[in-house]
Amino acid sequence: MKFFAALHDMTGRRELDLEVREGLTVGELRRDLYARFPRLADYSGSLMYSVNADYVPADYPLGDGDEVAFIPPVSGGAHAH
Numbered sequence: 001m002k003f004f005a006a007l008h009d010m011t012g013r014r015e016l017d018l019e020v021r022e023g024l025t026v027g028e029l030r031r032d033l034y035a036r037f038p039r040l041a042d043y044s045g046s047l048m049y050s051v052n053a054d055y056v057p058a059d060y061p062l063g064d065g066d067e068v069a070f071i072p073p074v075s076g077g078a079h080a081h
Helices: 006-011 026-036 038-043
Strands: 048-051 054-056 068-071
Touching (some): 006 038, 026 038
């Protein structure tokens, strides 16, 4: 599992290796991580998820060896005029 940007700051980790049961959804994993890292809940409504480098919804079931990434919202810069 990978944490990007502010999520890295909140967890103190860039990566975390976890064994999860087959079929656990990304949303269920997220809930488990909130228990472990309560500050992650600050982004509860705005996190994006990817599994094996593809964006997925929270109800996506995980399989053996999947790489999960949690991505916080990103703000864009202003366009030059």
